[in-house]
Amino acid sequence: xxxEFGGYFTSLDRDGSVYDYTKYxxxxxxxxxxxxxxHLSEYSRPGWxxxxxxxxxxxxxxxxxxxxxxxxxxxxxxxxxxxxxxxFSDCFAAMGSAALYKATGTDRYRRAAEDAMNGYLARIDNxxxxxxxxxxxxxxxxxxxxxxxxxxxxxxxxxxxxxxxxRSDLDSAISIVLDRFWNPELGLMFENVLPNGGxxxxxxxxxxxxxxxxxxxxxxxxxxxxxxxGDPHNLIKVAKxxxxxxxxxxxxxxxxxxxxxDAQNKPHLELQxxxxxxxxxxxxxxxxxxAFKMTGDREFYDWFVKFNEWTWNHFRDPEFGEWYGYxxxxxxxxxxxxxxxxxxxFHLPRCLLMSVRLMQDIxxxxxxxxxxxx
Amino acid sequence: xxxEFGGYFTSLDRDGSVYDYTKYxxxxxxxxxxxxxxHLSEYSRPGWxxxxxxxxxxxxxxxxxxxxxxxxxxxxxxxxxxxxxxxFSDCFAAMGSAALYKATGTDRYRRAAEDAMNGYLARIDNxxxxxxxxxxxxxxxxxxxxxxxxxxxxxxxxxxxxxxxxRSDLDSAISIVLDRFWNPELGLMFENVLPNGGxxxxxxxxxxxxxxxxxxxxxxxxxxxxxxxGDPHNLIKVAKxxxxxxxxxxxxxxxxxxxxxDAQNKPHLELQxxxxxxxxxxxxxxxxxxAFKMTGDREFYDWFVKFNEWTWNHFRDPEFGEWYGYxxxxxxxxxxxxxxxxxxxFHLPRCLLMSVRLMQDIxxxxxxxxxxxx
Numbered sequence: 001x002x003x004e005f006g007g008y009f010t011s012l013d014r015d016g017s018v019y020d021y022t023k024y025x026x027x028x029x030x031x032x033x034x035x036x037x038x039h040l041s042e043y044s045r046p047g048w049x050x051x052x053x054x055x056x057x058x059x060x061x062x063x064x065x066x067x068x069x070x071x072x073x074x075x076x077x078x079x080x081x082x083x084x085x086x087x088f089s090d091c092f093a094a095m096g097s098a099a100l101y102k103a104t105g106t107d108r109y110r111r112a113a114e115d116a117m118n119g120y121l122a123r124i125d126n127x128x129x130x131x132x133x134x135x136x137x138x139x140x141x142x143x144x145x146x147x148x149x150x151x152x153x154x155x156x157x158x159x160x161x162x163x164x165x166x167r168s169d170l171d172s173a174i175s176i177v178l179d180r181f182w183n184p185e186l187g188l189m190f191e192n193v194l195p196n197g198g199x200x201x202x203x204x205x206x207x208x209x210x211x212x213x214x215x216x217x218x219x220x221x222x223x224x225x226x227x228x229x230g231d232p233h234n235l236i237k238v239a240k241x242x243x244x245x246x247x248x249x250x251x252x253x254x255x256x257x258x259x260x261x262d263a264q265n266k267p268h269l270e271l272q273x274x275x276x277x278x279x280x281x282x283x284x285x286x287x288x289x290x291a292f293k294m295t296g297d298r299e300f301y302d303w304f305v306k307f308n309e310w311t312w313n314h315f316r317d318p319e320f321g322e323w324y325g326y327x328x329x330x331x332x333x334x335x336x337x338x339x340x341x342x343x344x345x346f347h348l349p350r351c352l353l354m355s356v357r358l359m360q361d362i363x364x365x366x367x368x369x370x371x372x373x374x
Numbered sequence: 375x376x377x378e379f380g381g382y383f384t385s386l387d388r389d390g391s392v393y394d395y396t397k398y399x400x401x402x403x404x405x406x407x408x409x410x411x412x413h414l415s416e417y418s419r420p421g422w423x424x425x426x427x428x429x430x431x432x433x434x435x436x437x438x439x440x441x442x443x444x445x446x447x448x449x450x451x452x453x454x455x456x457x458x459x460x461x462f463s464d465c466f467a468a469m470g471s472a473a474l475y476k477a478t479g480t481d482r483y484r485r486a487a488e489d490a491m492n493g494y495l496a497r498i499d500n501x502x503x504x505x506x507x508x509x510x511x512x513x514x515x516x517x518x519x520x521x522x523x524x525x526x527x528x529x530x531x532x533x534x535x536x537x538x539x540x541r542s543d544l545d546s547a548i549s550i551v552l553d554r555f556w557n558p559e560l561g562l563m564f565e566n567v568l569p570n571g572g573x574x575x576x577x578x579x580x581x582x583x584x585x586x587x588x589x590x591x592x593x594x595x596x597x598x599x600x601x602x603x604g605d606p607h608n609l610i611k612v613a614k615x616x617x618x619x620x621x622x623x624x625x626x627x628x629x630x631x632x633x634x635x636d637a638q639n640k641p642h643l644e645l646q647x648x649x650x651x652x653x654x655x656x657x658x659x660x661x662x663x664x665a666f667k668m669t670g671d672r673e674f675y676d677w678f679v680k681f682n683e684w685t686w687n688h689f690r691d692p693e694f695g696e697w698y699g700y701x702x703x704x705x706x707x708x709x710x711x712x713x714x715x716x717x718x719x720f721h722l723p724r725c726l727l728m729s730v731r732l733m734q735d736i737x738x739x740x741x742x743x744x745x746x747x748x
Contacts, residue, residue, distance in 0.1 A: 019640040020578045079511030131505055137453030204394045266393040267711035271700055272645035274708055326645055334648055337641035
């Protein structure tokens with residue numbers, strides 16, 4: 001916490017020292033979300049709700065531009081630093097505010113959540129606004145990230161605000177993800193698909209795979225099915241997609257899930273495609289456990305064990321705690337940071353909290369004999 | 375060459391096969407530049423001038439938006455694909471057109487070069503135009519890249535157009551690079567410096583080092599001194615900056631020059647900071663030879679030998695020719711591509727052509743005894 005100006009420091013080096021003071025909105029709101037959720041959890045500690053509420057005050061006061069959208073970043077004092085060019089700032093503001101409403105019942109958090117959610121929905125068709133660089137000659141794509149987050153937000157709104165007004169957006173996002181992004185012939189879920197259906201195998205963008213995104217999207221959908229029931233055919237499809245993403249994304253040579261891939265193993269535009277980031281592994285852990293819980297298919301349990309071993313052997317910092325964020329393909333850290341522009345107290349604690357709960361559910365559902373086996 | 379629509383394919387896999395059809399303007403104009411220069415060189419071959427001229431026709435016809443700035447990318451057919459958000463498209467258009475004028479004396483190439491150069495100069499204070507995301511709360515910086523390219527463009531305009539009208543821009547760019555970006559206490563040349571002087575060691579942006587940029591900027595300046603004479607104090611300073619960049623940037627563990635670094639060894643924002651890219655090594659090779667030629671200091675020769683060995687041992691593809699573009703820190707290729715969004719027929723051939731010429735100059739300048747020693 002920045003006790004002088006408000007908000008949080010997220011650029012934290014290995015030992016927790018601050019190496020940059022920029023307040024990136026994605027990171028700030030994810031901390032509000034996580035401390036609200038942890039306050040509500042069986043692990044709650046005094047002071048955690050206060051951490052979330054003080055963050056909200058700072059972000060709500062300083063965070064929005066004149067159109068109501070959240071900036072991408074503030075400076076340490078809370079002055080606007082990077083414009084609201086990215087709709088996921090609104091997305092994480094909605095998540096954080098909704099969780100804070102669930103934790104407190106305070107109406108201003110609910111209103112802030114709804115405003116941010118409506119801001120997100122209003123921009124989903126033109127997310128980059130005036131900062132859009134694409135022109136008519138560029139192939140347009142639907143992006144898995146947008147629909148994945150819409151599905152996640154819908155579930156969170158449903159759960160935190162007890163509001164079913166986003167249900168149709170949610171149902172439509174899930175249908176789009178399962179029907180449009182999955183290519184059954186190739187057995188791959190793509191990151192970018194053609195707006196009118198189909199896949200573009202002629203371009204880097206069209207061939208791009210993001211296995212961490214796929215696994216995250218799939219557990220969001222399983223979470224929805226778990227809460228609301230779902231067509232058994234869809235459950236079978238989700239299980240198949242998860243297996244495909246695990247198999248495609250796992251590095252058989254060095255272990256861990258690749259960051260980005262190309263559907264035809266052609267060169268990837270991103271230099272860091274082969275790195276092992278903490279978050280895709282976190283999403284894989286949750287997806288494996290959720291799929292095991294929902295299907296009972298032992299293959300998911302085996303994948304969980306594999307990821308569990310690899311991640312704790314490679315990401316954990318036994319001296320200063322927390323996980324490293326970035327490993328090279330071989331599994332050695334390339335950065336000493338524990339938090340930064342894109343990593344904060346979010347994916348790992350969410351993964352741990354979800355995993356503990358899923359393991360409890362699995363344990364409760366199994367007979368003593370079954371449990372003994374695993 | 376795309377014989378159907380014009381322009382060039384630059385997304386070429388290891389064996390030369392095309393893996394994406396986007397025509398990125400930086401890459402397209404760099405090919406025009408390189409084939410014009412090679413046509414003028416002692417290695418000229420029939421057809422090379424035609425390659426440059428056919429490229430010019432396509433790019434001049436399709437490449438500019440309604441304000442006269444060059445787009446960032448066209449699609450295969452030449453339709454605008456990515457907007458003119460990046461001023462270096464104008465910069466490379468000026469370079470390519472100027473070299474083509476030098477090769478042909480055709481006036482339309484000269485006019486195109488001057489228009490693009492003026493477009494570049496007009497935007498240097500607000501290079502991102504409407505795509506700028508920075509707001510008042512963000513620390514502004516002067517960027518080495520902009521002044522480095524201005525110095526390079528000034529020399530090229532001077533040489534190709536025989537025009538001294540850019541001489542004052544050039545002189546001012548060289549002064550700014552040498553006076554403002556070099557920190558004598560720390561012995562480092564920074565990538566971003568405060569507009570009113572000084573360095574920001576509190577932020578990732580302020581601490582950023584880009585040793586490849588430094589070496590490129592320094593040989594541009596040596597090239598200028600070589601052609602026009604220069605203050606001997608400045609020559610001594612440039613030599614010191616080159617030694618500092620080589621020493622700071624060289625990876626003593628695995629060899630090669632790092633891509634990005636942090637002045638205080640704090641975490642770098644970029645995931646790929648520790649990768650070994652082809653172009654910083656190319657710039658290092660030229661800088662070492664140029665500094666050896668201009669100063670006679672044997673230390674530069676030793677550095678050249680070191681880079682020469684490391685690069686040819688790691689980047690060369692003995693089976694299909696050309697160099698790989700991207701190696702991991704350990705020196706193994708992470709991408710099979712020979713060309714892409716950022717790599718094309720430019721840094722490597724420029725480096726080879728410059729190196730051969732510099733070695734000839736060095737040989738001619740040395741007495742027989744001196745030459746025998748090296």
